[in-house]
Amino acid sequence: MAKILDQFLEENLQELRGAGLYNEIDPVEGPNGPTIKVGGKDLVNLSSNNYLGLATDEGLKKLAKDAVDKYGVGAGAVRTINGTLDIHVRLEEKLAEFKGTEAAIAYQSGFNCNMAAISAVMDKNDAILSDELNHASIIDGCRLSRAKIIRVNHQNMDDLRKKAKEATESGQYNKVMYITDGVFSMDGDVANLPDAVQIAKEFDLITYVDDAHGSGVMGRGKGTVKHFGLEKEIDFQIGTLSKAIGVVGGYVAGKQQLIDWLKVRSRPFLFSTAMTPGDVAAVIGAVDKLLASDELVDKLWENGDYLKAGLKKLGFDIGNSETPITPCIIGEEKLAQQFSKRLMEEGVYAKSIVFPTVPKGTGRVRNMPTAAHTKEMLDEALAVYEKVGKELGVIG
Template sequence: MTDFFGREIERLKRKDSYRWLRGMEGATGPRMQVDGREVIVLCSSNYLGLANHPRLKTAAIEATDRLGVCSAASRLIAGNNELYRMLEERLAAFKGRGAALVYSTGYMANLGVISALVKEGDVVYTDALSHASIIDGCRLSRAAVKIFPHNDLDALKDLLKSDKGFRRKLIVVDGVYSMEGDLAPLPDLTKLAKSYDALLMLDDAHGTGVLGEDGGGTLEHFGLKGSDAVDIEIGTLGKALGSFGAYVVGSRDLREYLINRSRSFIFTCALAPSALAAAIAALEVLQQEPGHRQQLWANVRHFREGLYRLGLSAEPSVTHILPVMTYERQRTMELCERLLELGIFCQGIRPPTVPPGTCRLRFTVTAEHTRADLDQALGAIEKSFREVALL
């Protein structure tokens, strides 16, 4: 029976779809060891460089000393330690909403929120490029799932118009699309959701901490922070905020509803105190040290202009996620390996993460990269892309 594993692995290798884990060593940062080689990392989500910030580390160590390593129960049993309340109050204030609820991961938040909001007899609409956790949440819900082409609000409107007889309608979108780096057209989307009486849910995993004057995310970028433009917003603590975990923000009623109805919230162990304390410190750093965000955007500009000078485009990105199309699986992975030889780590992205024929190298710039790092990366990109005639 277990022959199946080996056969499937061989099949994946033949299709250039095989995935394996790389060995990362060293402190999370712009330079690390990958499979024993020192490289510049251009594919992490440590956008502001907070993962190794002294204030986050001190907060995590103090929380561990004081409260222990593990919360040792689900939140509804005995795991709701004192740091949760503080973090949720600060997250709600940071997003300008009535309440926040912390989840264990963004993946679990999407699964548990979507499946709690819609069920059989309801309908959920989502973008063709939505994150896998949104798609999985939609599937789990047993609601009818309708996918509209990326950012095509006319197509969404047609669906909303023609769909009759569903009890509840939910629209779920990303704020910043994780593989494209472009934004959801939120101002128009909020109007559309309201006029068709649909709930609107935003996943701002990549916008939070990065977009908006105060790092409030995609809603702040569009001047919608603190409004009820979206009914539900989720985000992760494991990207720009440099910690681990995730959250949902919205109304107080939403929070209570999820505590009672969201299975991925209810049936899992509470986060470690260190993760909660680090996230609290991250929110303080975000407010008190805007220089990280400014540096990130300066780096994004420098890298984007460098790509452009080489004749490469990161379209449709308008953010720190800069995809360069390489199209075919084999070439993408060859380029990834070649870049590693040249001292640059950018993981190749293939289906099912992106649609077939749209493989890419998805570069993510962080505040901690130096100009020299970025210039070295651009040099390596030029060399490797020339070798495979993509330049």
């Protein structure tokens, strides 16, 4: 290794560990369900994005296996050569139906969607109004586009209107886009899409909603845009297939012309091999489940409300979450990591989240209850939270 690289890594890794900002990875021994095994120990799992429990669904596993038998383990090429299998076409038709749009395009991950879609439409002559708490993939997608990035105060519609007016009336930009998460993953709050749409209409802004944590959760599972009845108003609906859907991949849904453009100008679509057939089949099956029944979504919200009420009653600061995402805000980074470690020692896996994922001084343990949890599992978790919270002085 080059000496300068060795020095850089040694100094910076020590700094992260000393500040309580180094993330230890815990391999899961088996499926990522409502309980998991880590280090040979069974734990109640409150850190998974597997909102509906579909990652371990037996029916979806069979669909994936059958697709592998029929198509193979890989698509064999990029989509624009001969990597578009008929099952990919069915997936995109199903996603468009799910999101209430004319068309959809599938990518290999939700992160790829933001790399692909933003830079395919926006360039150095444009401006992007971006909520300051948007996901890292949005931030990176904006940077890749080379557009002027204008940070908007979180969920502040007055600030959005002010900056939209300045950007559109300056004459500096060909196009202006507003980008927001549908559900913000660290705090669980929901974007104010109705007011944002009105501002967008006033200033002719392109609207872009990344609904990674809203699809399968909000709007009877159809997402945050559906929750507000704005399917015809939002230009880009972005989603992941790795959270509530339980598999892997991502998609953009919108007008047919938009999807046609992304198929010829978005680089991850043009230069990366297509989603595997087994994943595609499982996703189609998962979406079919959501289109057929609200049962899993209802159970998710029931469990989310139950855990929230229990933690709040114990005296934890759970912020202002409007979704099943339930942060316990601890504050100091080292304490947040210590809190998470003690939870794990007592039988609950709830990972600490610290800077740079959240602002300094707002370290937290983020809880993600799912439809697969039982009340007994949640009661067990609450008992551990009470014990550890009192032990570390987080609650009285």
